[in-house]
Amino acid sequence: MGAKTVNKLAVPGATLHYEVTGTGPVLLLIAGGGTDAGVFDAMVGQLAADYTVVAYDPRGNSRSPYDGQPADECVDQSAEDALALIDAVAGDEPAFVFGSSSGAITGLELITRHPDRVRMLVAHEPPCVEVLPDAEDARAFFEDVHDTHKSDGVAAADVLFMMGTGMEDDAMPPMEDLLPEYRELAERMQANASNFYQHKLLPFTHYQPDLDALKTVADRIVPAAGLHSLELLPGRPIQLIAERLGWPVVTFPGGHAGYASHPAPFASLLNRVLEAEIS
Template sequence: MPASRPNTLAVPGAELYYETCGTGPLLLIIPGGPQDAGVFAELAAELSNQYKVLAFDPRGNSRTTTEAEPGTLDVDLVADDAAALISANGGGPAFVFGTSGGAQIGLSLAARHPDSVAALVAHEPPTIMLLPDPEPALAGERALHETYKRDGVEAAMGQFFAENGLDGDDSEGPPDFDMPPEAAETFARVSANFEYWLAHGMLPLSTYQPRLDVLRSGKPRITVAIGEQSAGQPIEAMGQALVARLGIAPTPFPGDHMGFETDAAGFAAALDRAFKETQHG
């Protein structure tokens, strides 16, 4: 696996931690929820022969530091951070992959900084507000937040995994004793981010409403990726609501919400194919 190169970038109010590997056109990865750059190590390695892959730790997560205690997550601010990373690494336009809440940030990036984005693959964004009736899903988000406040992080995360069909996913369970050291470190960091996400990130990411009036222009090109194993899950309905509003078709991707980890090679091939299709389509 090619070694990633760690770096930092000073932006207003924060110092962003990011990693790069590979050579080629820039491909920016935006993590979802409590994730950080380390979650994408295998995916980045698979793509490093064709792209310069850049993954970062968003504000509130892991190794990125902020001047003040991070408060409520601001989707547009993190999107501006992503644009600053692109500018500092060649200026773009960059290919962008965002997953889950990171896909919401990617949609903000595409709307706010269209000249920085060559194409965006938005993987399973939690676009609750685009559902025909968002209230049941919003009630579920509020109930999860209340579980966190009442019973703590462990109970809330267990509820989240179960409700989203992820309770059987080994990538979300405790690490095995033979887990490689880097993977164990990533697991520990991401687990430590759960509290910030539950307290300050989950609701802003879920209630963010993409700028559909801007995104419908087709520049940059947007692919909405939905996991083949996410059929019947709430996240599928949210992705379908987004594509209906954008007037495009969904693109099936390997696996479920964590397909980039469970099938890194297949997921990388699907990403590469999607980016090439946006160039020639």
């Protein structure tokens, strides 16, 4: 597998923390929401047997601080951050990309803007609800979560967000029940929550993918969702996108965060999906 190296990359407005493990073609893992590179730790070792795995903290999360004061996220800037990492690690070669949640939105924008830099994108449950027939209701829900955070704080927003998305089962156990190695990750995510609700939630959920542009690279996009979350709010948009692309949705183990709850089978399926392109 090789040792993990920890690195920093300066990008406009932030400094990105990223970790590189393994050898082979580059596989960029893009975390979503208020999470960071650590959410992929349990499956990195398995993937690093065949790939140079790059995981990073998105700007504003954990160990990737903004240069100045926090500001509302721009999806195009998030895609440029991902491109900068590919350029830094892969050089001129295109990379495999796996993104989940808002990380999948970053991946969709990346392949739209820079199709030649993405060898294959596995887009796992991008919550771009503007493609849904009931987009107005979904938009109002996320705006309610944003406003609840502003008026009542993180805890109240957490409850509303988890209940409204159907992701109650993805909620972390109490901090005192976590093993020490998971407690540090949980504490980082908890510290990221306010910035997520204030500056990331609405820009990402308001994102409208360019479906015509995506259709031109449909052979390099794998629509993906969790077996247990496909019909929940974060899983529904990828079904509509898949229909437009002409591909079925690949169902991965677990729910919205199946890469963390079921890392071994999740990594095995991801490996098989990527191998299909290589062969």
